[in-house]
Amino acid sequence: xxxxxxxxxxxxxxxxxxxxxxxxxxxxxxxxxxxxxxxxxxxxxxxxxxxxxxxxxxxxxxxxxxxxxxxxxxxxxxxxxxxxxxxxxxxxxxxxxxxxxxxxxxxxxxxxxxxxxxxxxxxxxxxxxxxxxxxxxxxxxxxxxxxxxxxxxxxxxxxxxxxxxxxxxxxxxxxxxxxxxxxxxxxxxxxxxxxxxxxxxxxxxxxxxxxxxxxxxxxxxxxxxxxxxxxxxxxxxxxxxxxxxxxxxxxxxxxxxxxxxxxxxxxxxxxxxxxxxxxxxxxxxxxxxxxxxxxxxxxxxxxxxxxxxxxxxxxxxxxxxxxxxxxxxxxxxxxxxxxxxxxxxxxxxxxxxxxxxxxxxxxxxxxxxxxxxxxxxxxxxxxxxxxxxxxxxxxxxxxxxxxxxxxxxxxxxxxxxxxxxxxxxxxxxxxxxxxxxxxxxxxxxxxxxxxxxxxxxxxxxxxxxxxxxxxxxxxxxxxxxxxxxxxxxxxxxxxxxxxxxxxxxxxxxxxxxxxxxxxxxxxxxxxxxxxxxxxxxxxxxxxxxxxxxxxxxxxxxxxxxxxxxxxxxxxxxxxxxxxxxxxxxxxxxxxxxxxxxxxxxxxxxxxxxxxxxxxxxxxxxxxxxxxxxxxxxxxxxxxxxxxxxxxxxxxxxxxxxxxxxxxxxxxxxxxxxxxxxxxxxxxxxxxxxxxxxxxxxxxxxxxxxxxxxxxxxxxxxxxxxxxxxxxxxxxxxxxxxxxxxxxxxxxxxxxxxxxxxxxxxxxxxxxxxxxxxxxxxxxxxxxxxxxxxxxxxxxxxxxxxxxxxxxxxxxx
Numbered sequence: 001x002x003x004x005x006x007x008x009x010x011x012x013x014x015x016x017x018x019x020x021x022x023x024x025x026x027x028x029x030x031x032x033x034x035x036x037x038x039x040x041x042x043x044x045x046x047x048x049x050x051x052x053x054x055x056x057x058x059x060x061x062x063x064x065x066x067x068x069x070x071x072x073x074x075x076x077x078x079x080x081x082x083x084x085x086x087x088x089x090x091x092x093x094x095x096x097x098x099x100x101x102x103x104x105x106x107x108x109x110x111x112x113x114x115x116x117x118x119x120x121x122x123x124x125x126x127x128x129x130x131x132x133x134x135x136x137x138x139x140x141x142x143x144x145x146x147x148x149x150x151x152x153x154x155x156x157x158x159x160x161x162x163x164x165x166x167x168x169x170x171x172x173x174x175x176x177x178x179x180x181x182x183x184x185x186x187x188x189x190x191x192x193x194x195x196x197x198x199x200x201x202x203x204x205x206x207x208x209x210x211x212x213x214x215x216x217x218x219x220x221x222x223x224x225x226x227x228x229x230x231x232x233x234x235x236x237x238x239x240x241x242x243x244x245x246x247x248x249x250x251x252x253x254x255x256x257x258x259x260x261x262x263x264x265x266x267x268x269x270x271x272x273x274x275x276x277x278x279x280x281x282x283x284x285x286x287x288x289x290x291x292x293x294x295x296x297x298x299x300x301x302x303x304x305x306x307x308x309x310x311x312x313x314x315x316x317x318x319x320x321x322x323x324x325x326x327x328x329x330x331x332x333x334x335x336x337x338x339x340x341x342x343x344x345x346x347x348x349x350x351x352x353x354x355x356x357x358x359x360x361x362x363x364x365x366x367x368x369x370x371x372x373x374x375x376x377x378x379x380x381x382x383x384x385x386x387x388x389x390x391x392x393x394x395x396x397x398x399x400x401x402x403x404x405x406x407x408x409x410x411x412x413x414x415x416x417x418x419x420x421x422x423x424x425x426x427x428x429x430x431x432x433x434x435x436x437x438x439x440x441x442x443x444x445x446x447x448x449x450x451x452x453x454x455x456x457x458x459x460x461x462x463x464x465x466x467x468x469x470x471x472x473x474x475x476x477x478x479x480x481x482x483x484x485x486x487x488x489x490x491x492x493x494x495x496x497x498x499x500x501x502x503x504x505x506x507x508x509x510x511x512x513x514x515x516x517x518x519x520x521x522x523x524x525x526x527x528x529x530x531x532x533x534x535x536x537x538x539x540x541x542x543x544x545x546x547x548x549x550x551x552x553x554x555x556x557x558x559x560x561x562x563x564x565x566x567x568x569x570x571x572x573x574x575x576x577x578x579x580x581x582x583x584x585x586x587x588x589x590x591x592x593x594x595x596x597x598x599x600x601x602x603x604x605x606x607x608x609x610x611x612x613x614x615x616x617x618x619x620x621x622x623x624x625x626x627x628x629x630x631x632x633x634x635x636x637x638x639x640x641x642x643x644x645x646x647x648x649x650x651x652x653x654x655x656x657x658x659x660x661x662x663x664x665x666x667x668x669x670x671x672x673x674x675x676x677x678x679x680x681x682x683x684x685x686x687x688x689x690x691x692x693x694x695x696x697x698x699x700x701x702x703x704x705x706x707x708x709x710x711x712x713x714x715x716x717x718x719x720x721x722x723x724x725x726x727x728x729x730x731x732x733x734x735x736x737x738x739x740x741x742x743x744x745x746x747x748x749x750x751x752x753x754x755x756x757x758x759x760x761x762x763x764x765x766x767x768x769x770x771x772x773x774x775x776x777x778x779x780x781x782x783x784x785x786x787x788x789x790x791x792x793x794x795x796x797x798x799x800x801x802x803x804x805x806x807x808x809x810x811x812x
Contacts, residue, residue, distance in 0.1 A: 031602035032648050039135050039153065040439075041142050041381060042371060047596045050451075050542045050552035052136040052609040052642060054079075054658075058129030058157065063726065063756050064771050065172055065805045067181065067203065069109075069122050069132075069152070070782075071773070074730050074752060075709060076134045077642050077660040079152075080702055081122055082782020083255070083797045085345070086357070088119040089783055092136055093638050094664040094703030095149035095588075095613070098621040098739070100630050101359075101393055102427075102566040102583075106149040108139070112156055112243060114316050114333035117146070117389060118361055121337060124247050124312055125223045128185060128199040130155040136642070137611055138590045140536035140558030141453040144385060144435055148558045148588040148615065158241055159187045159195035161233045167812055174805040177217075179205040197229040208801055209255050212285070213278065213298040213349045214305065218253020237322040242315075249310040256797045257295040258286040258347055258787060262744055265680040265792035269410075273403055274348040274790075282349060292779040292798055299344045301351040301404040302474055308341045327371045329383075337361040342474065345397075347787045347795040351404030353397065354474050360392040382438035393427040393566055397521075398474045399514060413513040415496055416506020421514035422477045423521050425568040426466040433561075434458050439538070451540040462529045463564045467571060469512045469523055480508040483525040487575045492516055495573040516573070518789075524571030526564075532585055534559045548598040553591075560586040560619065565630040580630040588615045604647040612639035620669070621739070634669040636700065638662065657710040664703035669695040675742035676791045698741060704733040704749075721759050728754040737784035737796065744794050745784035752778050758807075769807040777802040 035046040039053045046055055054076050066072050073081040080091040086099050090107045097103040097119070109116040116122070132154050139147040165188035172181040180203070187197040207219040227245035234240055261271070261283065274296065275283045282296045298305060312335070319330040339359040346352040369383025399421045401409035411418045439453035469481035485502035489495035495516060500509045515521045538556040545551060562585040570581045590613040598605050617632035640663055646656035666672075672695040674684035685693040699705070710729045715722060731751045738745040753776050758769035780799045787793035 030648055030651050032605060032646055032654070037131075037133050038155075039133055041369065047598060047605060047607070048550065050540055050550070050554065050594065052592065052594060052607075052611070054134045054136075054644065056132045056134075058131060060726075061129060061132070062170075063724075063758060063769055063807070064728075064754055064773065065174065065181070065803070065807065067125050067127065069126070070799075072132065074732070075728060075754075077644065077658045077707060077709070078136050078662070079134055080782075082799065083123060084783035085785050088122050089702060090119060090122055090149075091702045092134070092150035093611070093613070093640065094662050094700065095615065095636070095638060096702060097560075098619060098630075100566055100621050102563050102630070103619055104146045104561055104563065106146065106560055106586075107152060108143055108147040109152040109154065110143070111154045111314070112316050113153075113318065113331045113367075114314065114335065115363075115365060115387065116335075117363065118337060118339070118359060120310065120339045120359065121312065124310060125201070125203060125225055125249060126154065127183060127201045127225050128157045128197075128227065130157045136609070137592055137613065138556045138558035138588050140556060140588075141437055141439060141455045141538045142381075144437070144455060145433065145457060145459065145534075145558075146560050148560050148586060148613075156227065156229070156243070156245075157197065157199075158229055159189075159197035159231050161189055161193060161195045161231055163188055163195060165189075168809055170807060170809040172805055172807040174205070174803055176802075176804065177205050177208050177800075179203070179805070193233045195231045197231075199225070199227045201225045207253060207255065209253065209257065209293055209295045209798070210291075211253060211295045211297065212281070213296045214253075214300070216253060218295065218306070219251045219255050220253055221249065221251040223250075224248045239320050240317065242317045245312075245314050247310070247312040249308070251308045252305065254295070254297060254306045254343070254797075255799075256297065256347070256795055257292065258282075258793050259292055259781070259784075259796045259798070260744055260794050261286055262677055262792035262794070264677065267792070268790040270346060270348050270350055270352055270403070270787070271790045271793055273350045273406055277349045277406070286793075293801060296349045297344050297347055298349055299346075299351045299354045299400075299404075301400070302354055302398075306342060306344055308339070310337075310339045312337045325373050327373065329367075329369050329371070331365075331367045333363070333365040335361065335363040337363075345788065346790070347785075348790060348793070350406060351400050353399050353788060355398070356394075356396040356474050358392070358394040362390040364388045377443040378440065380438060380440045383436070385433070385435040385437065387431075387433040389429075389431040391429045391431070393425070393429075395425045395427075395566075395568070396422060396474060396477065397519070397568075398422045398472075398477070399518075401514065411510045411514045413496070413510045415500050415509035415513060418471055418507040418510040418514070420471050420473065421511035422470045422472060422474075423515045423519070423568055424466075424468050424470065424477060424479060425566070427463070427566050428465075429461055429463045429564065432460045447544045449542045451538070451542065453538040453540075455536045456534070457536070457559075458531070458533045459561050460529070460531050461561075461563055463526070465524070465526045465564070465566075467521065467524045467568045469508075469515050469521075471507060471511050480505065481512045481523045483523045483575050486523050486573065489573040489575075491573055495522060519569065521568045522571045522573050522575070524575045524577075526571075526577060526581070528564060528582065530562060530564075530582065532562060534585070548602075549596065551593075551595045553593050556590050556592075558588045558590075562586075562619075567630065583619050583630050584617055584632045586615060586617050586619050586632065588613055590614070604645070606643065606645045608644075609642045610640075611642075612637070614667075618669075620672070631671070633671045634695075635667040636665070637667055638664050638703075652714055652716050654713045655711065657708065659708045660706070662703055662705055662707075664699045664705075666695045666698055666700060669698075673740045675738075675740040675744075676786050677742060677744065680791050695741065699736075701736040701739045701741065704735040706733040707731060717762065721761055724756075724758045724760070726756045730754070737781055738786075742784075742794075745796075747781055750776075750778040750780055752776055752780075764811050766811070767807075767809040769809075771805050771807065773803040773805075774800060775802055
């Protein structure tokens with residue numbers, strides 16, 4: 001994955017930040033805009049908040065055509081979000097979850113305060129945002145479980161009671177991928193006490209991947225979004241905001257390709273068939289130096305190909321009631337999320353392996369909290385939280401033993417043969433979480449305060465999992481091999497014998513042999529439950545050492561809940577569970593020292609954080625020789641420095657930047673999976689079992705050592721129009737894209753430049769913005785996997801190339 005730009009602006013980022021603070025300031029320079037955040041569930045300015053938080057306005061995202069978290073992640077220090085094979089990778093400061101669907105997230109996302117638990121929810125399209133706040137570091141006390149890495153708060157825009165009827169119509173065009181985005185907003189007061197806001201958006205795109213095998217552009221997308229918000233000032237001291245939203249996203253194809261082939265390993269049968277099927281073009285295109293935006297993926301005989309369908313419907317009600325010196329807040333959320341994909345998981349041209357994945361989540365949550373506003377030395381915030389989740393995960397893995405009729409079937413056993421073998425997994429889990437939390441603030445002196453917090457949580461999970469084997473094409477499987485006919489089998493031979501006796505079907509027995517022998521998957525049924533409780537404390541010392549500066553030292557703990565392994569390969573032939581069927585909770589202990597300082601009458605500001613987080617019982621997925629094993633096999637320490645700075649050079653010009661240094665090291669990881677190269681060449685250390693190695697002392701995946709950004713924003717008003725020019729330069733150091741730390745899965749360092757130039761009427765009636773993303777046209781990836789049964793073939797999810805866009809807006 002070579003890239004053309006190697007410039008590292010790290011020293012430049014730091015140097016510019018320092019120079020800006022001390023150079024002379026023109027007399028006409030104005031103060032920086034005050035940014036308000038709710039990172040601690042109370043309203044305060046960004047510079048007063050004793051936490052490492054970055055805030056990005058919805059207007060800034062809109063001006064650059066950013067409509068999802070993936071596009072935003074490159075601009076925020078320490079944040080990485082990108083798609084992968086089964087799940088979306090979400091990392092803050094290099095901390096994130098593995099690919100097992102049973103894992104919950106290490107970073108929690110909250111849309112209007114409502115928790116989004118599934119990784120695919122991080123990729124849904126977003127519209128009409130007020131602000132996005134990215135909180136780095138554990139947030140266990142105020143946000144709860146699954147925030148060991150941090151939290152992302154997405155706040156959508158609200159109507160304002162008393163405002164007159166207003167609205168906007170916007171259209172954006174990105175011609176290279178035939179992307180169109182239409183947005184309509186209507187907002188205003190319905191009465192003296194009620195206001196409403198309606199937002200509609202439709203987004204269509206042909207995608208940027210050229211699938212040579214199918215002769216299509218991918219990923220072809222159609223996204224539709226709608227949200228209705230009602231705001232009611234029921235009394236002088238009582239306000240209610242209710243929201244209802246719906247997102248529907250449909251796509252065909254994947255933004256992925258086989259980006260390289262390691263010719264040190266002997267070609268597998270699927271690789272040889274791929275070369276033959278494409279007249280040798282596949283091997284040439286996907287060797288180093290090939291076209292990174294060409295794909296050869298396709299199970300054509302199964303027709304549907306790669307598709308995704310996501311629907312999300314959500315309701316929330318927030319009530320704020322001021323009673324004297326108390327504010328009582330109630331936040332109620334209801335979510336209905338569904339995701340379905342048909343996915344070619346052999347990643348090569350032959351009709352070989354296809355998955356059908358389905359996720360369904362129904363969730364209800366309720367939080368009630370009380371915050372004080374006393375004049376004395378004490379204040380507190382306290383609350384209770386309840387959450388109920390019903391999760392359904394279904395997966396079908398379908399294998400064509402004839403490669404679409406290219407060869408006689410490979411599924412030939414002493415018991416018989418078959419053309420197809422399919423394994424079906426039905427995983428249901430109900431989760432209940434209850435918590436009580438609070439944080440007390442004591443002003444020791446006029447400038448020194450102490451925050452003490454704690455959260456007690458109880459999690460209960462009930463799970464059932466059914467794994468069966470059958471025959472047939474995707475969506476047309478004849479379910480034959482069930483746990484009741486194989487229970488008690490002593491080994492593989494007895495397992496297959498029991499299938500043959502029970503079914504009398506040689507084809508069914510061959511299908512069972514294919515899944516057991518090749519994928520180590522046996523029919524099984526599990527019922528299980530687990531209860532866990534946690535107390536997570538926090539302490540923070542805050543010192544206002546001047547009128548313009550503040551320092552804080554914090555200590556916090558948090559957890560990511562344990563659970564059950566979704567993978568279908570957790571059963572022995574007799575139906576009993578293997579190690580890795582269940583995994584325990586993950587814990588974090590963190591320290592952070594921060595300093596925030598305003599300079600030059602508010603014209604410059606700097607925020608710096610030095611942190612250290614120690615994670616124990618890290619939930620990981622490891623290769624055990626014949627199957628993937630999930631467990632708590634690692635300990636990790638992450639520590640580093642983050643700097644953010646802004647400077648209002650003149651009335652018209654604002655410049656700033658950020659720099660992040662990340663030291664990411666496994667303290668212990670004895671069961672990490674070896675790469676296919678290490679296994680194929682016989683260089684796997686094999687220190688803890690077949691196909692494994694110890695990664696103690698190594699840097700993990702998705703953890704660039706250095707990252708930095710610089711921006712300049714220039715605004716100038718003419719007689720009737722206003723000109724705005726904005727430029728972002730974003731840099732990331734090299735990092736691994738797969739947990740086995742294979743050198744073939746190393747993303748090179750890169751620099752991306754985004755820019756926009758806009759004209760707006762001074763009365764706010766119209767606006768025209770020309771924008772570009774990734775103007776350096778860097779080819780970058782978000783994840784990498786090894787192609788199944790084709791050692792040496794590496795498949796990656798590639799990010800968008802250079803994008804130009806034009807946005808037109810009319811406001812009324």
